Amino acid sequence: MFDMKERNGRVVAMVVTSTDSRTLQPIIRKHVKIVSNLMTDEFRTYIDANLLYNHQVVKHLEGEYVS
Numbered sequence: 001m002f003d004m005k006e007r008n009g010r011v012v013a014m015v016v017t018s019t020d021s022r023t024l025q026p027i028i029r030k031h032v033k034i035v036s037n038l039m040t041d042e043f044r045t046y047i048d049a050n051l052l053y054n055h056q057v058v059k060h061l062e063g064e065y066v067s
Contacts, residue, residue, distance in 0.1 A: 002030055021045045026064065 003013035038053035040046040049055040
């Protein structure tokens with residue numbers, strides 16, 4: 001399962017066959033405007049997100065969470 005949520009509340013959710021970059025990056029590009037703010041966790045799939053987005057990382061391993 002992969003889901004994305006905008007600050008205004010719009011949600012995109014879908015079942016995915018994999019959580020690798022090849023699967024998730026096209027989905028993100030389809031639904032998120034270039035140069036948007038993109039908040040993710042530290043999962044490796046998002047490592048190049050800063051090339052297209054204002055990418056900020058929530059570091060769960062360091063006890064960081066979004067409220």
